[in-house]
Amino acid sequence: xxNSEPNDYIKYIANLAKLSLDDNEIQSLAxxxxxxxxxxDTIKNIDTEHIDATEHISxxxxxxxxxNPGDSFETEKILSNSKKTMENCFAIPKMIE
Numbered sequence: 231x232x233n234s235e236p237n238d239y240i241k242y243i244a245n246l247a248k249l250s251l252d253d254n255e256i257q258s259l260a261x262x263x264x265x266x267x268x269x270x271d272t273i274k275n276i277d278t279e280h281i282d283a284t285e286h287i288s289x290x291x292x293x294x295x296x297x298n299p300g301d302s303f304e305t306e307k308i309l310s311n312s313k314k315t316m317e318n319c320f321a322i323p324k325m326i327e
Contacts, residue, residue: 236260 240259244251251259305318314321 236263239263 237256240256309315312320
């Protein structure tokens with residue numbers, strides 16, 4: 231890969247994002263991209279054959295509260311907060327014509 235190829239790619243992405251970058255910023259981003267790709271290659275080559283798969287690294291479990299059903303609210307009391315109701319429901323103005 232030549233030096234101009236990553237720069238052209240960064241210019242293309244910057245154009246899509248409507249960013250104006252000077253030559254120093256483009257070169258800095260190209261260097262960063264090269265470093266990131268190098269790190270991904272390093273990670274790709276790590277031997278993980280004898281490592282067990284995990285769902286979460288910190289062994290967190292869901293902490294659920296007890297489901298204790300309670301008394302319901304009265305429909306009339308709830309609907310009393312609305313200016314308009316229709317068939318035991320809140321009535322709202324039409325939003326789309």
